[in-house]
Amino acid sequence: MLYPKTIEQKLGFDKLREWLNDACISPLGQYFVEKIRFSDNFGLVEKLVSQTAEMKKIMEIGENFPSQNYIDATPYLKRAAIEGMLLTQSEFSDLKASLQTIRSIIRFFENQEEEAFPLLGEYSGNVRVDKAITDAIEKIIDDRGQIRDSASSELTRIRRRLISEQAGIRKRLDTLLKSAKSSGWVSDDVSLTVRNGRMVIPVAAEHKRKLKGFIHDESATGQTVFIEPTDVFESNNEIRELEYEERREINRILMELTSQLRPFVPDLQKAYQFLGLMDFLRAKAKLASEMSAIHPTFSNNQFIDWREARHPLLHLSFQKQGKKVVPLNIELKEKERILIVSGPNAGGKSVSLKTVGLIQYMFQCGLLVPMREDSSMGFFQNIFIDIGDEQSLENDLSTYSSHLTNMRHFLSMANKRTLFLIDEFGTGTEPGLGGAIAEAILEDLTKSGAYGVINTHYTNLKVLADKTEGLVNGAMRFDGEHLEPLYQLEIGRPGSSFAFEIASKIGLPKGVINRAKDKLGTQQVNFEKLLKELDIERKVFSEKNIELGIKERKLTKQLADYTALKSSLETNEKKIVNEAKQKAKTLLSDANQLIENTIREIKENKADKEKTKTVRQQLDKFNKVSLEPEVIVETIPAEDVYEPEDGAIVPGSYVRVVGQTAIGEVIALRGKDAEIRIGDLKSTIKLNRLEKVSNKTYKAATGEKKLKTSAKGVDLNERMMNFSFNLDMRGKRGEEALGIVDQFMDNAIMLGYDEIRVVHGKGDGILRTLVRNHLRGYSQVGSMQDEHPDRGGAGVTIVKLK
Incomplete structure (x- = not known):
């Protein structure tokens, strides 16, 4: 249950609904936006939020998920379902484009692992778009939305005759136009045109009697008349009849195609509902990305445990301004269900209250919410709010009466699965009476087991919260030294209103403030003073704790480093000593052996001087090589030498x-x-x-040499997306135009287009001649011709590629 009916406007959810509506591509998605409702069904909320999370994941991955042609074709399907009705060419063009989008979405999910997107994958698996109907439409409608010449053999015949007749009449009219120009009846820059579907020659009004024919129209000034010469009258009639035949054949083809479509209408209606859901989910995913929103842990229990929650609307607004929202950390649990928030005016109490209401509401509407990953969401069946002035002249309600009316509803309907929010609790009447009534209401709300957040300035409510289980005090932090709000919520202690301090800062006379303190009484003044001193002391101790924490972490690290170093040195020392002992033992053994051999040789040689000298030299050499300490030479690697070079940095440097x-x-x-x-x-x-x-x-x-040339990769997908078969050359000069034509032809040939349009305008025909002569040099060009007079005539060249 929601209360009041205007809860969306009071929380600001209507603004989010407008954002989503604008983010949808088509009315299909906007229909789902209109249907967004708060749900008290846990399973449904979990499903809706998970769907949005899956779509957000798809958009973040950057897969080839379709992003266009989300066209609402459901009105066409309703007409197609009626026997004897036919859909128009443009309607079939929309059907073709949107059905291609639906099939692309289905293929996307078919190509994914089943566990990647379980909800959306299962939904897409139930959607059917029969290939027979898409093939039938593709056979009739081309990529420009036109009826193909090959749609029927009769249409092929009609269009060939039509082209032949138009070419013949154009040839005769060109001859007549040249004659009229040479006679001075028309100016040199005049060309053939069309009036009432018939080809005519613009003739100066004073010469209209000199050219026999039928006058179809005249210019706005009356100086030019448009004459259909008698010589081509019959040919124009023939063209008109062929056009009627073409229209009748097209209607027959469309009627037949509509009949083919009719049996598939039920399946297609489900497919378009699926397309609308995809459009809607894309909008929700875009909103989530804009707000850095997530899908937190969701439990079917009543609690709030949020870390760094941000007000969605403030986040979107501040993001545009390059500012950041001060995040909200809040926790409501069974023994601390109702939070009593106090603090100065303009300190952020109302914003915090609305943040709680809007985030819980939007989550249970199926949207992701802006908070940190380690947050958890609870579930509530009822949300009641009392925010703002609800006075009504019609119902004879004052502001305070409207608040009491809301409280009556809260007391009668609140239960353990209710979340209520009350802004400025108890205000609107005499403070003493208002405080007493507010305290009594709060006691009953606490007994109901409901969860809530209440903003107040009443001291008696702060005291009640301090001694009552289920209630907990909270304060919007305020810099008592500089008298500036910090917009941070701190749970566990009440806040001061800082009324006297703010009054002093504003410049209210000191005498007035002192008299106010005397009137208030020492008990209340001391209470407010104590709160202020506690806030300042808490700030000082908080800073000291941060400093001590940093020092303690440094000391712990240094101690760990010292212990590790000491252990390493002791280990190395033992290792060195052991190695030295082993080496000394080996050397001693070798030395003893050498001495014994030396003594034996001296004895055997009877102390011969030369021999004794040689043996002593060997002993000295052993002593120097084996027992002298090694000199350790420490080598220092030379730094890399870079040779800077003067001059500007240019490509290739x-x-x-x-x-x-x-x-x-x-x-x-x-x-x-x-x-x-x-x-x-x-x-x-x-x-x-x-x-x-x-x-x-x-x-x-x-170790590389500069390459004289470099090859760049060609991204065909990007070229195909950015390529248009229509090139507008109007206003270009010769050399510049030919360069653009070459680039255009390269892309068209590479992408495999069989027909392109070059718009060069009529004028004197110089640019047209230049372009056509240049195009004749391409071996890939099969033929060139003027566009249909209705679509530009001689001002456009249709180029057919081989």
Whole structure:
């Protein structure tokens, strides 16, 4: 249950609904936006939110999910279902485009793993678009929405005759026009035109009697008349009859195609409902991305446990201004169900209250919510709010009476599955009486087991919250020294209104403030003073705690480093000593052996001087080599030497990123940025971070030689998306025009187009002649012809490619 009926407007959800409506591509999605409702069904809420989360994931991955042609064709299907009705050419064109989108969406989910998008994948699996009907439409309607010449053999015959007749009449009219120009009846820049569906010649009014024929129209000034010469009258009639035949044949084809479509209407209606849901989910996913919203843990229990929750509307507004919303941390649990928030005016109490209401409401409407990943969402069946002034002249309700009316509803309907929000609780009447009534109401609301957030200035409610289980105090933090709000909610203590301090800052006379304190009484003044002092002390101790925490972490790290180093040194010492002992033992054994051998040799040689000298030299050598300590030489690697080079950085220059060893080649310059290649990687870096280096440095660092040419990859998908078969050349000069034509032809040939249009205008025909002569040089060009007079005539060249 929701209360009051205007809850969406009071919380601001109507603004989110408008945002979603604008984000939808078609009325199909907007229909779902209109149907958004708060749900008290846990399973349904879980499903709706999960669907949105899956779509957000799809959009973040950047897969090829269709983003256009979400066309509402349901009105066409309703008419197609009626026997004897036919759909128009443009309606079939819309059907073709939108059915292609539906089939693309279905294929997308078919190509995904089943567990990737379980809800949307299952939904798409129940949608059917029979290939027979899409093939039938494709056979009749081309990509420009026109009826194909091959739609029927009769239509092919009619159009061929029509083209032949039009060519013949144009030839005769060109002859007559040249004659009229040479006679001075028309100016040299005049060309053939069409009036009332018939080809005519514009003739100066004073010469209209000189050219025999039927006058169809005249210019706005009356100086030009449009004459259909008698010589082509019959031919024009023949063309008109052929056009009637063409129209009748097209109607017959469309009637037949509509009949083919009729049996598939029920399945197609479900398919378009699916298309509308996809459009709607894309809008919800876009909103979630804009707000950095998530799908938090969701439980079928009553609680609030949010970290860094942000007011959705403030977040969207501040984002445009480059500002950040101060996040809200709030927790309501069974023993602390009702939060009594106090603090100064303009301190953020109302925003915090609306944040709680709007986030819970939008989540139970199936939207993702802006908060941190480790947050959890509870579930409520009822949301009651009392926000703003509800006074009514018609019902004879004052502001306070309207609040009491709301409280009556809260007391009668609140239960354990209710979330209520009350702004400025108890205000609107005499403070003493208002405070007493508010306290009594709060006691009953606490007994009901409901969860809620209440904003108030009443001291008796703060005291009640401090000693009653189920209630908890909260304060909007305020800088008592600088008298500035911090917009942060702190749960566990009441807040001061800072009324006297704010009055002093504004400049109210000191005498007035002192008299107010005397009138209030020492008890209340001391209470407010104590709250202010506690707030300042809490801020000081909080800063000290942060400093102590930093120092403690540093000390812990240093202690750990010292212990690790000490342990490592002791281990190394033992290892070195053991190695030294082992080595000494080996050396001692070798030395003893050598001494014994030396003594034996001296004895055997009877102390011969030369022999004794040689043996002693061997002993000295052993002593120096084996027992002398080794000299350890520490080598210091030489730093890399870079040879900077003067001159401006241009494409092809070799550069080094300042402060790094990376060396690369400049590929292109874009304003103050440069695109560089470092190995196989490409990166864009600010020019002021680059230093030009010599070729020698580059070769030494990379072992590469500068390539004379470089090949760029061609992204066919991007070209296909950006390519249009229609090229508008009007206003271009000769050399410039031919360059553009070459680029256009390259793309058309590469993408496999069989027909293109070049719009060059009529004028004197210079640009037309130049373009056509140039196009004749392409071996891929099969033929060229003027466009139909209704679509530009000689001002447009239709180029058919082989």
